[in-house]
Amino acid sequence: ADTGSERIHHSKFINVAHRGASGYAPENTIAAFDKAVEMKADYFELDVQRSKDGQLVLIHDTTVDRTTNGTGAVKDLTLKELKSLDAGSWFDEKYAGEKIPTLGETLDRYRGKIKILIELKSPSLYPGIEQQVAEELAKRNLDKRGDKVIVQSFDHESVKRFHQIMPSVPVGVLASYGSYRDTGITDKHLRSFAQYADFVNPNKDLVDRDLVKRVHRHGMKILPYTVRDESAANALFDAGVDGLITDFPELAYTHPHK
Ligand code: G3P
Ligand code: CA
Numbered sequence: 540a541d542t543g544s545e546r547i548h549h550s551k552f553i554n555v556a557h558r559g560a561s562g563y564a565p566e567n568t569i570a571a572f573d574k575a576v577e578m579k580a581d582y583f584e585l586d587v588q589r590s591k592d593g594q595l596v597l598i599h600d601t602t603v604d605r606t607t608n609g610t611g612a613v614k615d616l617t618l619k620e621l622k623s624l625d626a627g628s629w630f631d632e633k634y635a636g637e638k639i640p641t642l643g644e645t646l647d648r649y650r651g652k653i654k655i656l657i658e659l660k661s662p663s664l665y666p667g668i669e670q671q672v673a674e675e676l677a678k679r680n681l682d683k684r685g686d687k688v689i690v691q692s693f694d695h696e697s698v699k700r701f702h703q704i705m706p707s708v709p710v711g712v713l714a715s716y717g718s719y720r721d722t723g724i725t726d727k728h729l730r731s732f733a734q735y736a737d738f739v740n741p742n743k744d745l746v747d748r749d750l751v752k753r754v755h756r757h758g759m760k761i762l763p764y765t766v767r768d769e770s771a772a773n774a775l776f777d778a779g780v781d782g783l784i785t786d787f788p789e790l791a792y793t794h795p796h797k
Contacts, residue, residue, distance in 0.1 A: 580653065625638075741763055
């Protein structure tokens with residue numbers, strides 16, 4: 540008997556607010572993270588990149604164009620330049636003045652209030668970012684077991700590097716639809732992920748009951764992204780997933796065992 544999968548079966552359903560409660564407030568801002576806390580999500584997710592002068596900042600795209608009033612690559616702008624941008628108005632005028640947060644100020648603000656799912660976004664653009672994130676966690680005692688933070692990436696080499704630097708922090712592999720559409724996520728993939736990862740977090744369109752069972756059999760949990768409506772949430776509940784990564788945290792509360 541696999542006691543691991545039994546433990547997974549009985550554990551609490553995990554509600555992750557994607558880029559914060561990004562259905563309600565501008566993604567990757569304090570407004571969206573506060574909303575996730577207010578809605579009692581278990582985690583919020585965020586995307587980490589790095590400024591020209593080496594500061595870790597939270598933004599999804601590799602340019603500032605879509606989610607701020609500025610233009611240009613994140614890596615070509617200094618923290619001061621990034622901080623001068625409005626990261627809220629694009630979403631709604633009432634969020635005018637929201638700033639791009641740093642990872643450090645975000646960990647300080649939310650540590651002990653809500654758990655955090657940290658995505659290393661395009662880490663190949665930012666050599667050494669794994670070490671830098673690990674240092675930010677260590678400084679705040681977030682490097683202890685207990686799932687206070689999880690680190691994930693689509694770049695599985697980067698996830699492995701982070702895991703080697705800080706094995707006490709659980710890590711997840713993200714799986715995009717495009718990368719796995721043809722083969723699905725096979726047992727061979729899962730065996731390789733299971734060597735270092737605790738979570739397999741795929742695009743929801745890759746997920747069915749069979750995949751969930753196989754992820755559990757390999758001793759990992761599965762948190763699909765990105766759920767935006769009730770019918771998607773219900774299909775994933777039926778498939779037996781361990782939680783959801785969603786723009787609308789209330790969707791996870793319709794889970795039958797929540
Ligand atoms: O946490 C999963 C999800 O954030 C991955 O995709 O594009 O929203 O960063 P993306
Ligand atoms: Ca993300």
